[in-house]
Amino acid sequence: MNDFEPRSLTASEWAVIREFVRTTITEAQQRTEARYPTRKLMGALTALARWAVLVACLPVEKSIILHRDTIAEYIARGCPTLAPTSQATRRTMLLRIAEAVLPPDERVSRLQPVYRDNPARPYEVHEQVALRSWAVGQTTPQRRRDCRTILALGLGAGLSTHDIMGLRVQDIKADDHGVLITVRDERDVPVLWQWEQELIDLIAEREGQQWAVGPQRTVTTKNWLWNFIATARPEVGVTPTVGRMRNTWLLHHMATGTPLGPLAAAAGLQTFRTIEKLFSYLPPPTRDEVRAAMRRHLRSL
Template sequence: MRLERFREDVARLRASVDADLVYRPGQPAPVQIAGVQCYTGEQVVALYKPGPQHDCTSQEWYECRHKVREWVGLSLPASPSTTLRRIILTTAFVSSCMRDDVPLNAEAMLTPERVEQYVALYPRRSLRSLSTLRSELRSVGIAATTRAAWPRPPADYGGRNAAAPYSGATIAAYWDACLAQSTSHRRHVMATILSLGLGAGLRRAEMYELRTSHVVHHPVHEGLLVVVLPDRLVPLRHEVADMVLHLCDEQPTGRLIGGAGTGKSLTDPLGRMREALDVPASLPLLNLSRLRTTWAVACLSDGANLAEFQRMAGTKSGRVLEKFAGFISHRDTHDDWMLPASGTRSATGPMPGLPMDGGNA
């Protein structure tokens, strides 16, 4: 009865989630431009017009719009949100070049030297923003030019590994940095990112949009917290359960991470929150993919079977599991890995169809 009521509550919670937030492999989350939901990069390129905050006047946009759309269209990234970021940065770059009387020509504008000069004078000085700016303009330059001296990327055969998990020492250092944040809001944001990344392996949009009301107690297993997502349930790892309860007390309504509004007008609202955090230079950048890998390796190392892991990770790809497998330690002491493989320590009982005592069937 308790489980039945729990499942009904979960169904109600899922029904309250914006359908745009459901993760669909191969269909990235849309972005909104001029009131229109854009599900592809092509739609973003066709509908984009710079706003007053995008460092491009209406006259400049009128003169360069066809070229900008053409150049960005040649380098379309996988997601609408990345396309929007790319065309915003490219538009500002092209406008700056036009003010310097550079011909409106890809081979003249999109050169490594001109991009580096622009990056050096860029007003936003964080390492992350400069790296993103350089990367986006480089992608457009490579796609739109043939003579510019861009180093051409090697062929991608799809063999990239998953982001490496964080070590225990690095995770402990992140928690120390969390406690050292200058404001309670920043402490709350960083604690939420660490807890939901390490404790449930949430993706970017899932982490930002998770409501406090969607963290619930399991009705049968005492002390187990469950994160209710539109497409799945994720048991929260016990290491962060107390912290998540504390975060829920701090933010009893709305988004667990905090923040007002829909967030749909921003390209990467979680990224902006993360940029504001004070992380020591001795630590690597706080990377959501590495948090998810750390969570995945912990779950698989603790005995979650493949079907269970895929269900709570929200993935059906065997290649994803193959990439995580490289980070899982072998149980080499006394060949301990052989015991569960042989059924000696099995939670599921003997293999179906075999006699219990090993005698004749």
């Protein structure tokens, strides 16, 4: 630690903050399990301290330099050459330092994300109609079947690329209650009735051990699916993407009142973060819809 010498600072600049940086990092590493290498933490804190003291003219005090507002302002103004992901990483390192060395009443609280993680836009109804046309318009029966299956798995069951690439025909079951997909023996996903027939036809046409999409392929990487869609005959005005299809399926269930617990279980979600990002696409309910939905009797209280 004592041999750390930042190249971006002059000797006189480093002398102003050197003792602060060294003692703070030493204390932080002693009080918490080191998630980041010491030299990376030294570099992050040096950059923050230089900006805070030499640019923002703040005193060399832990409670001020590591205050949440100082960190947020530094990330917003003090490192414009860093990419958003690098800014987020640096901020995380600084927050970990602050949590380790500040007393409980001075520790930082949750900050807003450095950059907005915008979700893939769900498909409109007319775009879903165009996607059906895309599948039907392929050049061979096998390509038409694969494209129709991709749509059924994406729009009808919300499967991810990883889910689709690992799915075999035998993982799809049809009975009197509809079509059910078992994903990697981990979860069951009921298929929307509008897409059930595509998968019923698939079960009738292919052997159980075959892949549901691309029965002759020998790889399970996501690039195969991306290349397959990219080389398929295009449809004017719409391009199928798995992320948008999955979000369309999620949004449908959110809008029609599927309870979030079963929805998260079927979608394989560990948190509601993905669902949260889609709220902006939900149509606002009417006053009567809110009243009827929240008065509905589900169980005795």
